[in-house]
Amino acid sequence: MIKKCLFPVAGYGTRFLPATKSMPKEMMPIVNKPLVQYGVEEAFNAGMTDMAFVTGRGKRAIPDHFDISYELEAQIAGTDKENHLIGIRNLIDNCTFTYTRQMQMKGLGHAILTGETLIGDRPFGVVLADDLCIAKGQSVLSQLVSLHEEFRCTVVAIEEVPPDETHKYGVISGQEVRPGVYRVDTMIEKPAPAEAPSNLAIIGRYILTPDIFDIIRKTPPGRNGEVQITDALMEQARAGNVIACKFSGKRFDCGSVDGFVEATNYCYENLYLTDDSALD
Ligand code: UTP
Numbered sequence: 067m068i069k070k071c072l073f074p075v076a077g078y079g080t081r082f083l084p085a086t087k088s089m090p091k092e093m094m095p096i097v098n099k100p101l102v103q104y105g106v107e108e109a110f111n112a113g114m115t116d117m118a119f120v121t122g123r124g125k126r127a128i129p130d131h132f133d134i135s136y137e138l139e140a141q142i143a144g145t146d147k148e149n150h151l152i153g154i155r156n157l158i159d160n161c162t163f164t165y166t167r168q169m170q171m172k173g174l175g176h177a178i179l180t181g182e183t184l185i186g187d188r189p190f191g192v193v194l195a196d197d198l199c200i201a202k203g204q205s206v207l208s209q210l211v212s213l214h215e216e217f218r219c220t221v222v223a224i225e226e227v228p229p230d231e232t233h234k235y236g237v238i239s240g241q242e243v244r245p246g247v248y249r250v251d252t253m254i255e256k257p258a259p260a261e262a263p264s265n266l267a268i269i270g271r272y273i274l275t276p277d278i279f280d281i282i283r284k285t286p287p288g289r290n291g292e293v294q295i296t297d298a299l300m301e302q303a304r305a306g307n308v309i310a311c312k313f314s315g316k317r318f319d320c321g322s323v324d325g326f327v328e329a330t331n332y333c334y335e336n337l338y339l340t341d342d343s344a345l346d
Pocket of ligand 1: 076170174
């Protein structure tokens with residue numbers, strides 16, 4: 067059973083300036099719920115209860131969110147407003163939350179390595195909360211857990227992107243072992259369309275095996291001078307140990323303004339208006 071999930075939330079979120087000048091991008095709400103809460107709920111629904119965060123300066127609102135707010139709760143006790151806190155209370159009551167800081171933003175690979183102290187030596191989930199995933203039925207992270215149980219190796223979520231957008235993602239190619247499931251043999255971080263091995267892009271959901279930490283330690287900075295998780299994953303892929311899954315569900319790139327607005331409209335129309343407890 068995978069119990070731990072890592073949330074790298076140290077990035078600056080520069081695409082959302084000035085909103086992210088003093089507020090973490092992961093606390094930006096999609097309708098009335100912060101992005102990071104959607105991510106933690108997805109991990110919880112995939113059976114994980116130990117939530118581990120790699121934070122940075124200016125991110126204190128995240129630990130505060132996953133804590134009791136006595137004054138506020140006393141103030142609204144006995145009113146309808148209490149209902150809005152049911153979801154977050156459920157997480158607080160059933161999960162643990164631990165934090166460590168990434169002192170310098172040296173890339174996602176480096177952020178994951180910084181989380182080693184919270185994770186230890188068992189397979190773990192990784193959620194990039196700025197990718198919002200909405201699935202009917204089994205959540206996207208839970209779909210990856212099922213594949214990890216079957217293949218016993220690292221699993222990444224992928225989706226087809228327009229060929230002119232490959233430069234925004236890690237892009238894979240591999241052997242399709244059954245519809246939508248690939249054994250990865252190539253991975254390139256942010257390739258130009260001409261050098262992309264396919265249009266199958268890695269999105270922000272992973273199950274990683276703990277040997278990844280030693281591999282990252284030996285991985286030199288890559289694209290943009292950052293330690294790229296894609297480069298470390300390529301090392302595992304060379305040994306045949308990475309499975310990629312075309313997940314079922316929708317994914318919104320909430321790290322970009324367009325994706326954020328799209329997610330907001332989708333959640334408002336499809337969740338909030340149809341079931342007013344859906345976003346609590
Ligand atoms: P992004 O590059 O999308 O996030 O990193 P960012 O840097 O915050 O955003 P922009 O480009 O400036 O707008 C993907 C994820 O990896 C985390 C980010 O927090 C985000 O969830 N990350 C990235 C870290 O935790 N540390 C890093 O050094 C880099």
